[in-house]
Amino acid sequence: MSWLTNTLSPVGLGWFGGFLTSSIGKKVLMAITGIFLITFLPVHLLGNLQMLNDDGGESFNLYAQFMTHNEIIKIVSYSLYLSIVLHAIQGLLLWRQNSSARGQNYAVKVTRAVATNASAATRMGWLGTILLIFILLHMYQFWLQMKLGNVPMASYGGEVVKDLYTPVMVAFADxxxxxxxVISxxxxxFHLWHGFQSAFQTLGLNHSKYMTFIRALGKFYAVIVPFGFAFIPVYVYGDAMGWW
Structure with missing residues (x-):
C-alpha cells in the first residue's frame, strides 16, 4: 500500500494531495464518492430489471444501447468509474490507517468504543475488498467484453444494437x-448498512431533525437494492431450470 500513499502524497499533488492523505480528507472523499455510487445503484437496477421482460432481450438491449451512446450518460459513467477507483483507494488507505492505529491503541488499552470503531472499520475494509474484486470481474465479463469482445448483434425496428442480453443470460445460467x-x-x-448513514455523518448532515429518517432510509436501501440485484440472476437461473 505504500505506493498509494506515495502517489497521493502532498509533494506529488500539492495541497490537494495533503487533503487526500489527511484523515478527514480520506473520509470526506469516501463520503462524496459513496453518495454518488448510492445514487447510481437504483438507476443500474432499473436497467437490469429490463432483463425480466418477456421480449427476448429487446428492452434490455435498447436500454444498454442508450446508456452507452448518450453523451451525457457517458460523462456520468466515466465519472462513476473514477468514483469507484477513488472510493476503493481511499477505503484501502483508511483501512490501513485504522489497522495501524488499532495496533497502537491496543498497546495503551483503548476504550471499548474505540475498539468497536476499529472493528467496524476492519469489517468495512474486508467488505470493500470483496466488492472491488466483484466489480473488476463484473466489468471484465460484461463492460470490457462489450467494448472489445465479439458480442452478437440484434435488430429492433431497423435499429441494429449489440445483443448484451445473450451473454448475460448465459452467465446467469451458471x-x-x-x-x-448473490454473495457479492x-x-x-452489509457495506451499505453502515456506509449509507456514515456518509451523511461525515459530511456533517447529521442533524437530529432528519438523521432518524436517514438511518431508516439507509437500512431500507441497504436491503431492497441489493435484494433487487440478487433476485435477477436467481430468477433467471430458476427459469432456465424450470423452477417456475
Missing part, C-alpha cells in the same frame, strides 16, 4: 456465477 453474484450482493448490503 450456478457458480449466480452464487458469486450480500456484501454490498
Amino acid at each position: 450456478p457458480i456465477f449466480v452464487a458469486i453474484y 450482493m450480500v456484501a454490498i448490503a
Whole structure:
C-alpha cells in the first residue's frame, strides 16, 4: 500500500494531495464518492430489471444501447468509474490507517468504543475488498467484453444494437456465477448498512431533525437494492431450470 500513499502524497499533488492523505480528507472523499455510487445503484437496477421482460432481450438491449451512446450518460459513467477507483483507494488507505492505529491503541488499552470503531472499520475494509474484486470481474465479463469482445448483434425496428442480453443470460445460467453474484450482493448490503448513514455523518448532515429518517432510509436501501440485484440472476437461473 505504500505506493498509494506515495502517489497521493502532498509533494506529488500539492495541497490537494495533503487533503487526500489527511484523515478527514480520506473520509470526506469516501463520503462524496459513496453518495454518488448510492445514487447510481437504483438507476443500474432499473436497467437490469429490463432483463425480466418477456421480449427476448429487446428492452434490455435498447436500454444498454442508450446508456452507452448518450453523451451525457457517458460523462456520468466515466465519472462513476473514477468514483469507484477513488472510493476503493481511499477505503484501502483508511483501512490501513485504522489497522495501524488499532495496533497502537491496543498497546495503551483503548476504550471499548474505540475498539468497536476499529472493528467496524476492519469489517468495512474486508467488505470493500470483496466488492472491488466483484466489480473488476463484473466489468471484465460484461463492460470490457462489450467494448472489445465479439458480442452478437440484434435488430429492433431497423435499429441494429449489440445483443448484451445473450451473454448475460448465459452467465446467469451458471450456478457458480449466480452464487458469486448473490454473495457479492450480500456484501454490498452489509457495506451499505453502515456506509449509507456514515456518509451523511461525515459530511456533517447529521442533524437530529432528519438523521432518524436517514438511518431508516439507509437500512431500507441497504436491503431492497441489493435484494433487487440478487433476485435477477436467481430468477433467471430458476427459469432456465424450470423452477417456475
